[in-house]
Amino acid sequence: MAADNHQQETGLYTYDSFGEKRKPSDTRFLWWCAGAHQQLLKEYPSEHSKYSGLGGVILATFVLAALSAGYAMYTVFGDPLIAIAFALVWGLIIFNFDRFLVSTMRKYGVSKRKQLWMAIPRIALALLIGLTIARPLEMKIFEKEIETRVVENIHKKIQLNDSLLKIENAALSQTANSERDRLTQRKRAIEDTLHNLQQAYVAEADGTGGSGQRGIEDLTRLKMNAYQEALRQFRPELGLLASAIGQQDSILNDAMAGLEAKRKAYEKTALANVGFLERNKALSDLSQEESSVFWSSLLISLLIILIETGPILSKLIMPVGPYDIALAREELTNMAASENDMRRDKESSYEKKKVFFEKQKEMSEQLVHKLSSLQEKHINEELEKWERGEWHPKDHRASMDEVMRKIKQQYNLNDKDLL
Missing domain, CATH: 1.10.287 (Helix Hairpins)
Structure with missing residues (x-):
């Protein structure tokens, strides 16, 4: 709907305008797999197929990871229920990990060199995941040859x-x-x-x-x-x-x-x-003895690793599109708004503290002025009594310093607060 409105407003056609109308659910799921901002992506029809393809690649890694883990667990436990449960769990782990790696990569405002450096650890992790996925699938492909080799190895052990x-x-x-x-x-x-x-x-x-x-x-x-x-x-x-x-x-x-x-x-x-270890050893023995098995295994591993690293490489080589620019603008706008809110909160807190200290200073000045006036009055009274010969030591009042010391002790104040 947003795309149609955009087309009506601009009077322009896109490639999607001449194709069959697809249900929104067909592409939204793939967009979600690609980790895209769906509400924002709807406004740019030219980017739909790009992120649908990226979501399909990530979904393919989920399928491969689930099949690989399921076969590996079945060879270990021999229970299809355990194999299916672990396959789903492992597939979801790999799926979420790939989705996280792709969704955190940014295109606009980042140089190619920086994008490459940021992608290196992601590619390394994808390679490691690809290796763990590839081995069980290789063992399934060469299952018959592996079973024959396993029998030979067991005979040698016997x-x-x-x-x-x-x-x-x-x-x-x-x-x-x-x-x-x-x-x-x-x-x-x-x-x-x-x-x-x-x-x-x-x-x-x-x-x-x-x-x-x-x-x-x-x-x-x-x-x-x-x-x-x-x-x-x-x-x-x-x-x-x-x-x-x-x-x-x-x-x-x-x-x-x-x-x-x-x-x-x-x-x-x-x-x-x-189990899995014995079959893995059999595949290694076959790879060492038969060059055809070695090259076939290597090509299969590279293919699966390429599929696993496909989302990262696809995101890396994708050109910057209007969706990337809009996403960067929205993120930067939100970041700027958050920073402005933080700055305003900080300034408001500073102003409140400033008003508080000014009030405190004003009250301290009034207190000092009243104490000084009171002390001066008492001194004059004692001098008059002394001149008339009526002054007695019991009439001695505390000095200004003693009064200030008692005030500071009573109200837990220091010299800086009074100043």
Whole structure:
């Protein structure tokens, strides 16, 4: 409405006059995103599209920041509700920050050099925000390649963990195997001794060994008794050896079972705890090994950083328009009015204090004059009494200094107030 009135008053047309009439809500929201003074901007139709575009760029940074934060939180917590909530919060933070940076930049009355120096810290902050936004989006774009690389990295970690577990289990296994071998050798030696004694009396009985004569019962019985005596002596030891060997086998089996349990537990933990950091490492590994991934990642980062710094750069390169001049005039006018109000308040306070001190000075002069007259009267009376011989020391009145001292003490005054 303001633009139409302005057109009717001036008789001039603008570019917006030949376009489709847009609803005010379509542009006012973008103006608000750009941090513009909407009531003032309405009066300058030629500036509408400029600030609508600037608001669209800031709105795009909100969308990118929300998507980036949402994906990052989803990879960490795996809960879509938490991811959506954090995405909205982070997007609003970035949106308000960009809106603040753009709305505080001024064009009119500021030199290009000063504008550039003022924009440097804003651009640095925008770069930092752009980097934080870019990384999660890169990880989403290369998600399939990252998942493959994550599996390879986890497999390498499992292999390294297996080697460490084997080293940890080697000392126990070596001790158990050495003890088992010693026990086995002792058992085998006893069994060989018993076997030889048994074969000796059997060979003696059938005439295939010993004396070579079959049927010598005494000699056969003697060798059989020797075998049975040895068997009786070695049977307890053989039982103990078998039990000890079984115990060592149990130790080895428990060690192998514990090793396998630790390996499976580590593998399960490694596969279950694949988060943002692991995927970020996978993307870094891919960038180092594949030049195509490196350049693609770099270009995506630069694009997102450019979008994030877009509002600042757009505001920096925008030419000075009538809206900027009007905004500067309004701000400077308000500042001047505020300064004038402050100056008037200061002058009014000064005048009040001046009147107060003048009144105080006048009252002090009257007080001093009355005190002087009173003191002079008392002195004359005492002199007359002294001449008539009627003066007594009890009739002595306080001096002027004593009177002034008492007045100052009573009314909490100093010499400056009296003066």
